[in-house]
Amino acid sequence: MPLRVYNTMSGEKEVFKPIEEGKVGMYACGPTVYDVCHIGHARATTVFDVIVRYLRYSGFDVTYVRNITDIDDKIIKKANEEKVLWSEIAERFTKEFWEDMSALGNLPPSIEPKATEYIPNMHKLIQTLIDKGFAYAIEGDVYFAVRKFASYGRLSKRNMDELISGSRVEVDERKKDPLDFALWKSSKPGEPWWDSPWGKGRPGWHIECSAMTMKNLGQTFDIHGGGKDLIFPHHENEIAQSEAATGKTFARYWLHNGFVTINHEKMAKSLGNFFTIKEVLKVYHPEVLRFFLLTTHYRNPIDYSDAALNDAKTGITKFYSTFKRVDEASSELNSATRNPQSEFEREAFENFKGLSGKIEEAMDDDFNTALAIGYLFDALKTVNRLCDDGCYFTMSYGRGVVAEIGKNILGLFTATPEGFFGTEAAKAALEISEDEIKRMIDERAEAKRSKEFKRADDIRGSLLKKGIILEDGPKGTTWKVKG
RNA sequence: GGCGGCGUAGCCAAGUGGUAAGGCAGAGGUCUGCAAAACCUCUAUUCAUCGGUUCAAAUCCGAUCGCCGCCUCCA
Numbered sequence A: 001m002p003l004r005v006y007n008t009m010s011g012e013k014e015v016f017k018p019i020e021e022g023k024v025g026m027y028a029c030g031p032t033v034y035d036v037c038h039i040g041h042a043r044a045t046t047v048f049d050v051i052v053r054y055l056r057y058s059g060f061d062v063t064y065v066r067n068i069t070d071i072d073d074k075i076i077k078k079a080n081e082e083k084v085l086w087s088e089i090a091e092r093f094t095k096e097f098w099e100d101m102s103a104l105g106n107l108p109p110s111i112e113p114k115a116t117e118y119i120p121n122m123h124k125l126i127q128t129l130i131d132k133g134f135a136y137a138i139e140g141d142v143y144f145a146v147r148k149f150a151s152y153g154r155l156s157k158r159n160m161d162e163l164i165s166g167s168r169v170e171v172d173e174r175k176k177d178p179l180d181f182a183l184w185k186s187s188k189p190g191e192p193w194w195d196s197p198w199g200k201g202r203p204g205w206h207i208e209c210s211a212m213t214m215k216n217l218g219q220t221f222d223i224h225g226g227g228k229d230l231i232f233p234h235h236e237n238e239i240a241q242s243e244a245a246t247g248k249t250f251a252r253y254w255l256h257n258g259f260v261t262i263n264h265e266k267m268a269k270s271l272g273n274f275f276t277i278k279e280v281l282k283v284y285h286p287e288v289l290r291f292f293l294l295t296t297h298y299r300n301p302i303d304y305s306d307a308a309l310n311d312a313k314t315g316i317t318k319f320y321s322t323f324k325r326v327d328e329a330s331s332e333l334n335s336a337t338r339n340p341q342s343e344f345e346r347e348a349f350e351n352f353k354g355l356s357g358k359i360e361e362a363m364d365d366d367f368n369t370a371l372a373i374g375y376l377f378d379a380l381k382t383v384n385r386l387c388d389d390g391c392y393f394t395m396s397y398g399r400g401v402v403a404e405i406g407k408n409i410l411g412l413f414t415a416t417p418e419g420f421f422g423t424e425a426a427k428a429a430l431e432i433s434e435d436e437i438k439r440m441i442d443e444r445a446e447a448k449r450s451k452e453f454k455r456a457d458d459i460r461g462s463l464l465k466k467g468i469i470l471e472d473g474p475k476g477t478t479w480k481v482k483g
Numbered sequence B: 001g002g003c004g005g006c007g008u009a010g011c012c013a014a015g016u017g018g019u020a021a022g023g024c025a026g027a028g029g030u031c032u033g034c035a036a037a038a039c040c041u042c043u044a045u046u047c048a049u050c051g052g053u054u055c056a057a058a059u060c061c062g063a064u065c066g067c068c069g070c071c072u073c074c075a
Helices: A039-057 A073-082 A086-104 A115-131 A160-165 A207-217 A228-246 A277-283 A286-294 A306-328 A330-334 A343-364 A369-389 A392-410 A423-429 A434-449 A453-465
Strands: A004-007 A012-015 A023-028 A061-066 A135-138 A141-144 A181-186 A201-203 A221-227 A251-257 A260-262 A468-473 A476-481
Touching (some): A023 A039, A023 A207, A039 A221, A039 A260, A039 A286, A039 A392, A061 A207, A073 A086, A086 A277, A115 A135, A115 A141, A115 A201, A115 A207, A115 A228, A141 A228, A181 A228, A207 A221, A207 A228, A221 A228, A228 A251, A277 A286, A286 A306, A286 A369, A306 A330, A306 A369, A306 A392, A369 A392, A423 A476, A434 A468, A434 A476
Parallel strands (some): A023 A221, A221 A251
Antiparallel strands (some): A004 A012, A135 A141, A181 A201, A468 A476
16 A cells, blocks of 8 residues: 555645655754754654654655754844853754754654755845845845745635735835745844845745755655644745745645644643643653654644643553563573464464554554554554463564564664663662562562461562562562552 | 634544544453452444435535634744
8 A cells, every 4th residue: 555645735645656766855844942842842853753764664765854943033032131142042952952852762864954054045045036026125134025926825725815814913014015024134233144145134934944955855855844833824935935936846745743732722832831841751751752642643633631641651651561571581482382372372473474564554544653553552462462371482573573663663662671661770769679679579478378468468568668569470479660 | 804623432542435443541350368460351323413415424515513723933
């Protein structure tokens, strides 16, 4: 089955066919680095990370470009507030962004251009637009004349007259038309500036993306992504200025992720209802957040709450618990027979072999990670049952298949069970030594043997108070740190 | 006001023409001295409401109600 993606431009799922067979040029709008990132940023980058992973898994050679907007009004404002250079703000929050991305397990893009590195490219593009009559300069500012671009509004499905009547924008008197947007802004005193044919100034917001995509991916490229809130005006403007300049289609597939909401309202700085990635990662393992983000289809809104995160934690913990369980049975594995012992085991083996195909089917349908994770849960249950039945070889095979798929396509299960459960760190934080725990387990076993169950339960209770959970199994008692 | 989208079990969430995945929570069971974990079974005659098209609709069409987003910076 071919890969189908929902294209905002057509409003439909379309079969994905890249310009050049086997190759994909993809651009996703990155952050404006003026503050730390919140969960909304985490979703956007994680969604496109998974899309890139899946495209690569499917055999495409993907050039993934994600920009950093390192000059902007908000960066300047923040710099003024802190009385530091704008570049210091940009550098600080670029680093913060990289830290967050790395923690979340998002792969770095192939190319990560910064707006300020593309000033000459922007100048060239703006000049072309002026030459072609799509842009005009007034007192050091350059504006794009939206009315000159006939198909304006195609992506966001609105027409120019409606935009004006519904506009809440203060009309800038220097613009010829209220819809026109700035390509180049003259600098006010004290603001950072670059020389340009129109005087000292800095780039408008939209032009950087056009300059960076053209340089790195060509005038026409395959996929352009971003949050739904960028459809208008940002992406609409990118299309207008790019296609006006080149006369060619800009991006062929437009992919947009839905919002993270809180109480069903958009998470946003301006509403003050946001959680930063770093805040969340203080409480939850990064893969809990990643798992949470991927259990809903990327175009739908996803509501953030403690309950939802705890559900996600329970979910991914099930996977790691099973992995741990399988890994600990490795001694039995050595003596295990490779031959299926039952009809169930034979079926399980076949299901594991077919699992990647089912996951691919789900992912081919507009990257349905929610469905894919559902299949992984099915497989997980089978692994546990094989474990119960002592079918070590097939169980181990299933564990491998589940972990591999999760890792390669979803970027999950990249930790070891020990690492995920934070066992080492948690052990270090305990107020009781491992030897002492072992001694108490032995003592309890002795109590159990002599049927002194009250004493046995007391020992288990006192360990629980210290954060140790005991679990009796057929091979004796194991312990773990309470999570 | 214009445009776009959503409404599926107690909660979360797939499914967009062929008779409701999965997870959490809950109930019962297996195992256990008891727990825990794991497994098994059960939990929506029904997909906001009302009409229509069709042999067949959660899925398509129309209307109504409710919610959200964009139209200003925003992932």
